[in-house]
Amino acid sequence: LNPFVRGKRFTSLLKTARATFSVKNQAKLAQKLVHIPHRKMGQMETAEASQKHEAKDLIKDTPRGLQRRPYDLKVGDTIHGFTVKSVEDITDFNIKAFTLEHDETGAKYLHLDSADLENVFMVRFKTFPNDSTGIPHILEHLSLCGSKNFPVRDPFFKMIKRSLNTFMNAWTGSDFTGYPFSTCNEKDFNNLLRVYLDACFFPNLKRTDFNQEGYRYEFEEPGNPDSALQIKGVVYNEMKGVMSNADRLFLHKLSEHMFEKSCYHHNSGGDPNDIPLLKYETLKKFHEDNYHPSNSYFMTYGDLDFTNNLEYLNRNVFTHFERNEQNQKIELEDRRTSPKVKTEYFMPELVSDAETQGKLGISYLCNEVNKDNYETFCLYIMSSLFFDGPDTPFYQSIIESGLAPAFCPGVGYDTSTKEGTFTFGVSNITPSNENIRKIQKAIDETILQ
Ligand SMILES: [Zn+2]
Numbered sequence: 001l002n003p004f005v006r007g008k009r010f011t012s013l014l015k016t017a018r019a020t021f022s023v024k025n026q027a028k029l030a031q032k033l034v035h036i037p038h039r040k041m042g043q044m045e046t047a048e049a050s051q052k053h054e055a056k057d058l059i060k061d062t063p064r065g066l067q068r069r070p071y072d073l074k075v076g077d078t079i080h081g082f083t084v085k086s087v088e089d090i091t092d093f094n095i096k097a098f099t100l101e102h103d104e105t106g107a108k109y110l111h112l113d114s115a116d117l118e119n120v121f122m123v124r125f126k127t128f129p130n131d132s133t134g135i136p137h138i139l140e141h142l143s144l145c146g147s148k149n150f151p152v153r154d155p156f157f158k159m160i161k162r163s164l165n166t167f168m169n170a171w172t173g174s175d176f177t178g179y180p181f182s183t184c185n186e187k188d189f190n191n192l193l194r195v196y197l198d199a200c201f202f203p204n205l206k207r208t209d210f211n212q213e214g215y216r217y218e219f220e221e222p223g224n225p226d227s228a229l230q231i232k233g234v235v236y237n238e239m240k241g242v243m244s245n246a247d248r249l250f251l252h253k254l255s256e257h258m259f260e261k262s263c264y265h266h267n268s269g270g271d272p273n274d275i276p277l278l279k280y281e282t283l284k285k286f287h288e289d290n291y292h293p294s295n296s297y298f299m300t301y302g303d304l305d306f307t308n309n310l311e312y313l314n315r316n317v318f319t320h321f322e323r324n325e326q327n328q329k330i331e332l333e334d335r336r337t338s339p340k341v342k343t344e345y346f347m348p349e350l351v352s353d354a355e356t357q358g359k360l361g362i363s364y365l366c367n368e369v370n371k372d373n374y375e376t377f378c379l380y381i382m383s384s385l386f387f388d389g390p391d392t393p394f395y396q397s398i399i400e401s402g403l404a405p406a407f408c409p410g411v412g413y414d415t416s417t418k419e420g421t422f423t424f425g426v427s428n429i430t431p432s433n434e435n436i437r438k439i440q441k442a443i444d445e446t447i448l449q
Helices: 007-020 023-033 038-042 049-058 135-143 155-162 186-201 207-213 234-243 246-258 280-290 307-320 373-387 393-400 433-448
Strands: 082-090 095-102 108-113 119-126 176-183 216-219 229-232 296-302 358-368 412-414 419-429
Touching: 095 307, 119 186, 135 176, 135 207, 135 234, 135 280, 155 186, 176 186, 186 307, 207 234, 207 280, 229 234, 234 246, 246 358, 246 419, 296 307, 358 373, 358 433, 373 393, 373 412, 373 419, 393 433, 419 433
Parallel strands: 108 296
Antiparallel strands: 082 095, 095 108, 119 176, 119 296, 216 229, 358 419, 412 419
């Protein structure tokens, strides 16, 4: 149906169409088939006045940006199975923040209402690994390999090409897995929302995809059972790359030794040595336990009406689940009375002398990041004052003085763990005992200053 066709041909076309569709449907259909500004449809001379109005009303643009309708929600209100827990004005950013909780499942939702046409969605699950088989990371890959309503190969990557998104991704953190996207287009937002939610809550998780994305054994010479076995797999290879990077390995080892009780002890991305220990059934169970509404956090931002998302979640996703009471917690670490010293080895880079590629890190366990925002804020400022720029005391005492050419990876205050860490250290040094003693002394003296 091409609404640009004017005159007799269009009139007869319209008459024929009327036999099957109401004007409402025609307008809807036309809107779907040809992307023209909606108002042009209302100017069709051929439609009768009343029908014209009807069609016009139906295809009116949703008011966007500053013209958007304000929400009539206050604390305690219930909407689509959710209860409003808080409403807060964040005046500095012209944002109104709504937090809600789903009554049946306990799923949490945060919406940041803004005039911004850029709209963001993210769903996050707590995924605490209890080994280094890379289970959260492999699951993240696998859930994007086809789901109940989109049983095609890689629906996620197909959407990257065909949608109007401004950002699409999925992340595995050390204690969470998140699936974010953003777009300015309402239709696109709803499409992506459906694909993302289906991928997270109803993925197919096929064994063949597990073998492709996780790991599998293959004969070195395909078809020759006498040749040696080798391990292959997307995540397996990805992590081989990550762990052979000295900086990434340094950060992993720092975390492994600092955290002894919590999930940060393990490598959520997967250690290539441990990945082949993962069983397919364990991964399926991990999904069942963790990708559950009771363990989920939703976040949206922008000018689009977020209550539509609540309705969709309540009606199409959460009805398939019952509340899961297990509330996983990250254990706090015991405080040490003396330092723990560890030496680790890595593959040196070929570009420079292996003897000068040593790294030294002295890390302190700090506060519970979310418990005391003021302390967290102060530690951030302290970190910046210590290390950012050539006038800072550590730059002067370590770099400028010639003790080391660079700081170590992850230097400063880090809040990516439940309890933050503060790290001092250097890179590209000769790791002799004398050198290490000198640098330790300089760090201690600079802190005391
Ligand atoms: Zn990956």
